[in-house]
Amino acid sequence: MATYTLTINGEKKTLNAEPDTALLWVLREHLGLTGTKYSCGKSYCGACTVHLDGQPIRACVMPISAVEKRSITTIEGLSANADHPLQKAWLEEQVAQCGYCQSGQIMQAAALLNEKKKPSREEIISHMNGVLCRCGTYMRILKAIELAAKEI
């Protein structure tokens, strides 16, 4: 057991955990930030996507010992009032069904729009391809990202 101080959504958090504990369990079970989801545990599905220093990563395979002193953003910290252009576009397009993968989808998409204001459809697909949705909301995710890109 070791003590770690993390910066999550701009706030410093201190906690005790084994060094190999996945960031995902730290966020969800130690800190109660449950918007980030567990689904595959092996980085195959993207449901646990968060930003580490602005880059999208899979929290399920990221040990806490590797993220200390780095800045982590989760869905809860993406925007002040759930008003990120993507979140607004998600509402506009009524994207979610079961909703379970959507935090990961939005975080993955947000990283894209940070890098590239006007991605092409091909760039969106290539960037989003690793985040799985079982309900089949992909058509709407695509539309919502294109819509948000127009707003930015």
Next chain:
Amino acid sequence: MSKSNTPSSPALSRRKFLRAAGGITFAVTASAILPKWATDGSETALTSEDKGPAISAWVHIRPDGRITIYNPAAEMGQGSMTALPAIFAEELDADWSKVQIEYSPIEPKVYGPGAWGGRMMTVGSRAVSGYYESLRQAGAQARFVLMDNVAKKWNVPLAELSTEPSMVIHRASNRKISYGEVASFATMPEKMPQIPAAQLKDPKNFRLIGNPDIERCDMPAKVNGSAKYAIDVRIPGMVYGAISRSPVNGSKPTLLNAAEIRKISGVIDLVTLGHGIGVVADTLEKALKVKAQLKIQWSTGAKAASHNSEQAYAEYTALVMDENRKGRSLETKGDLNNALKDASKVYSATYKNDYLYHAQMEPLNALVALSPDGSSAEVWCGSQAPDSAKAAAARVLGLDESKVTLYPHYLGGGFGRRSSTDYVEEAAALAKAVRKPVKLLWTREDDLQYGQYRPICLQYLEAGVDQAGNISAWKYIISGTGDNLLASGAEMPFYTLPDLSIELRAVDHGMRTKHWRAVGHGPNKYAIEAFIDEIAHDQKKDPYQYRRHLMRNHPRALKVLETVAEMAGWGKKLPAGRAMGITFAERSGSPGAGICEISLDRSTGKIKVHHIWAAVDGGVIVQPDNAKAQTEGSLLMGLSSIFYESITIKNGEAQQSNFHDYPILRMEDVPETLEVKFIDSQEAPSGLGEAGLPFIGPAVANAFLALTGKALRHMPFTPEKVLAKLSEK
């Protein structure tokens, strides 16, 4: 959703009202109707006994005008948490902006629709269709009570009153009063009157039903991360459970290193279950790590241990070809043998479907807390059958059901898997052993390998055609495991086939099988529709016109086929290397037809779907945008299943474990366009959660046949299978 102001008294009787603090709560009742077109052998089939008791729907109107409507159905992405309250609010004439929605308590006697035996099950696309009439009636009754109270208060005839959203109006005296104000003085009649159907709203005056602007109530929480799934629940004193389950169904565990495991710091207990060993630990990461360290010896000799899925097809083939074998008849009409003898040509083919896994994104989980004295318990879970889950937990804990409170949560996907209660029973067993609240998590590997699969099956089809080349005789034998699960969708009520026999010859491999979105309709409609195209192809007939002839006596079904043909421009010249396939299927009472346009990379065997068109008749469409989303979703989940998904079993063990070897559809596979149209209808709603799924498989197979002249007869259509097919002479 806060559960704090959800009524939870089990003592409430129907046809009675509660005067709740600061407002009025109605319990109003009516019978749910039967889905009219149910032809399913399993979940949608309703017997006359199922009509049974009436249902109650609840609303709480507060003096400040807020209206809480209680939703009795699971919300697993299908949107009925919005659709059901909208139906009620329509007849209540509520101001939708003042409506809040909460889960109803899990009290099936009060909230279970009569249409399926008073069970609170959200299955078979039945939530909207099953509750539609009863919620309209209940909403109209609540509106009547408000108006009746105003009539008495103002001493005016009831007939002179009308309503506008959340307002009772008396035009003669130019007075109006809000529902909130009425709620502050309203009393209930002794007996709730039945509102005649003629006095329900004329559908042309609907403001909420059919309104494309009604948004899903769960959407904001699902885009800001605050939506609560059972997996997200944390309560004080909670510990974590993980279970190592039998790799072969039916084998029993013996733990070989218990003493060593118990020494690990953080391990609270080890629990031996019939099908596995549970670890309870102080953190989730500890529970998972320790689970991986368990050394378990599994008993041998389980029935499933001799099952190999690749070889099972040979067994099914022998079974369907055995003329002395008699299975269970699902339907017979006319004189099949003579009709086959008289046929000018007889065709036959077999189609295969591998096991499929639900792959809902939220792995199974549940949290169970037993009270310190052991006399009551609480359960947090996402369930399609919360009443069964509650009963199952009570049984495991040795408690009366009335001592168990279940808090429903959003389901991170259900697709049929979450109408089982195995995961809740397990959490209850762990909680009972350690007397602490236990959150049980299934890993993805657990969820896949201890899955309950859509059954493997084989369909044998034989058909005779008449002089004109039209199908006159139809013989259909289904074999596979999973018994009744194989039967749904085998019948073809919209095709005119006077001489026919449909038979089921099931085998039990000792495997766990389950309803999977659209159940048997996926495999059966694939076989039926692909076979029809193969015959049409050989007869050099246009598959659209060929079906039109088969459907000539069923105008409602014909309408969806003609609509989709028009949408896609069936028959138009396509670019080189492209072809279209057309199909028809009904599921949950909703006839639907689909067309897809594909191309094929002949070097890799990869099929690309460029466009999908779907026309569905779902009766009155309660939430048009969500209905469209459901159809898009069922088509894409269907696409996933027909291109990628397969569970193979060797000596009883699933050979896949996670998304790397059980891939599902990704964004790169979506079509360029996907167009959905619903038929304008005044009929009561039918199910839309699954309607698209059954017809996408054959639509692709039929397009492939049109493109290559070759028939794909084994789902999924992987590149390997496609290449093998292309190389066939």
